[in-house]
Amino acid sequence: MWTFFHKLASPPHFYGLAGKFIPWFAAIGLPLVAYGTWAGLFIAPPDYQQGDAFRIIYVHVPAAYLSMLAYMVMAIAAGIGLIWRMKLAHAVAASAAPLGAWFTFLALATGSIWGRPMWGTWWEWGDPRLTSELILLFLYLGYMALRAAIDDGTKADRASAVLALVGAVNVPIIHFSVEWWSSLHQGPTLIREGGPAIAGDMLYPLLAMIFGFSFLFGALLLMRVKSEVLYRERRARWVRRLATESAGAA
Amino acid sequence: MTTLPDTMPGLGRGFVALLRRDLLLAWRRPGDVLNPLVFFAIVATLFPLALGPETDLLRTIGPGVVWVAALLAALLSLNGLFLADHEDGSLEQLLLSAQPLPLLVLAKTCAHWLLSGLPLVVISPLIGLSYDLPADGLLALPATLLPGTASLSLVGATGAALTVGLSRGNALLGLLVLPLAMPILIFGARTVSLAAAGDTMAGGVYFLGAYCMLALTLAPFATAAALRISNE
Numbered sequence: 199m200w201t202f203f204h205k206l207a208s209p210p211h212f213y214g215l216a217g218k219f220i221p222w223f224a225a226i227g228l229p230l231v232a233y234g235t236w237a238g239l240f241i242a243p244p245d246y247q248q249g250d251a252f253r254i255i256y257v258h259v260p261a262a263y264l265s266m267l268a269y270m271v272m273a274i275a276a277g278i279g280l281i282w283r284m285k286l287a288h289a290v291a292a293s294a295a296p297l298g299a300w301f302t303f304l305a306l307a308t309g310s311i312w313g314r315p316m317w318g319t320w321w322e323w324g325d326p327r328l329t330s331e332l333i334l335l336f337l338y339l340g341y342m343a344l345r346a347a348i349d350d351g352t353k354a355d356r357a358s359a360v361l362a363l364v365g366a367v368n369v370p371i372i373h374f375s376v377e378w379w380s381s382l383h384q385g386p387t388l389i390r391e392g393g394p395a396i397a398g399d400m401l402y403p404l405l406a407m408i409f410g411f412s413f414l415f416g417a418l419l420l421m422r423v424k425s426e427v428l429y430r431e432r433r434a435r436w437v438r439r440l441a442t443e444s445a446g447a448a
Numbered sequence: 449m450t451t452l453p454d455t456m457p458g459l460g461r462g463f464v465a466l467l468r469r470d471l472l473l474a475w476r477r478p479g480d481v482l483n484p485l486v487f488f489a490i491v492a493t494l495f496p497l498a499l500g501p502e503t504d505l506l507r508t509i510g511p512g513v514v515w516v517a518a519l520l521a522a523l524l525s526l527n528g529l530f531l532a533d534h535e536d537g538s539l540e541q542l543l544l545s546a547q548p549l550p551l552l553v554l555a556k557t558c559a560h561w562l563l564s565g566l567p568l569v570v571i572s573p574l575i576g577l578s579y580d581l582p583a584d585g586l587l588a589l590p591a592t593l594l595p596g597t598a599s600l601s602l603v604g605a606t607g608a609a610l611t612v613g614l615s616r617g618n619a620l621l622g623l624l625v626l627p628l629a630m631p632i633l634i635f636g637a638r639t640v641s642l643a644a645a646g647d648t649m650a651g652g653v654y655f656l657g658a659y660c661m662l663a664l665t666l667a668p669f670a671t672a673a674a675l676r677i678s679n680e
Contacts, residue, residue, distance in 0.1 A: 333627050333630055336626070336627040337627050337628075339623065340620075340623045340624045340627060343620055343623050344610060344611070344620060344623075344624060347614050347620050348614065352680075353677060353678065353680055356677040356680075357610050357677045360606070360670055360673055360674045360677065361624060363670070364628065364670050365627075365628065367666065368627075368628050371659065372627075372630060372631050374631075375630070375631035375634045375635055375655075376630075
């Protein structure tokens, strides 16, 4: 197991491995998203209360879920990089942040579009999850700003890793404190006692979207890590060989 | 077996010496200490001027305004927490010292809180009075600001340590610290509002106390790690 771990930490090895995984992730993710989009728009029946407006959850829920997953990925990778001084983990953390920020933005945008017909406002301060999602976006932006402000690569890695960990400790506290406000948001539908409170026709596209989004996130993350590794290792011999080989092939 | 020489200073000595040094430095330049306090009062003055003098409105927004002003004043003073030491090189001496860095960081944070947090706590009832808060609200202001400003100093020190020595650190510090400070703001301002409306304030004060204890436990280590990284 440790040899696997050590091998994974080697940039050329990871570069090759990531290249093999990306097509698989994309091949699983894209059909799932395609099915979820089609089924969500045409097969799932309209909600008896919300009509067709509920269909935005097929984007909103996976985006919100991934916004938090990406933060976890980022914080865990940052922790690994800080503790074991593993450069590759820092590359993963750096690549996860912009993706997470975009998913957070997507969740906020779809949430507010959904809120317009349902609550009558684009933005509802009383809703705890919308607010904590906004704070999550600020955390992502702070992380990226700190990374951008430090010129030295290793220093930027380590400083932003500390910030990511401090943020990770705070995320549950932020969530709890915002929850302490009054709530307008729908209660949890999927994960709760007594099974999901959603009809099968509505549920399956949603599950397909969640898994599809996750696999696409994996593929995008690996793509970003690949280019991040190439940039960081631009002076290494294996990258030069790669560049001359591809130049020779073309 | 070797015994430690008698001249080896204990853990408490380093802490006290650094605390005294920072307080003494501030005492010699009282203007720096007054700045956050005056800033706090001015920000609290801006809101009535901008929103109009209706007593009902002021009573409603008072707790939030005082808390936001305290947050901004703390942020303003955090910039200088490690800056002077970084510029004259004494920060590197602290990093090299045999004393545990988290403890030294805690001493600096304590000094910062005594100089910029505690004065805000003390004059906050006066500001509250100008917003015509009832007696319960006036009591709740220092009760929430006491653990609140301490938590701000502790969490903010981590941000200050991360941005020390960066040319654009000034604006960045707000971006890093303010999202982390939002739970403190929510509980602080909300508890004062509830207390002003006659509700009990125990829950919010307990939460802020718990947050302060958590920050006291973890933040010095994060700050020490951040200082080591930014001075590598």
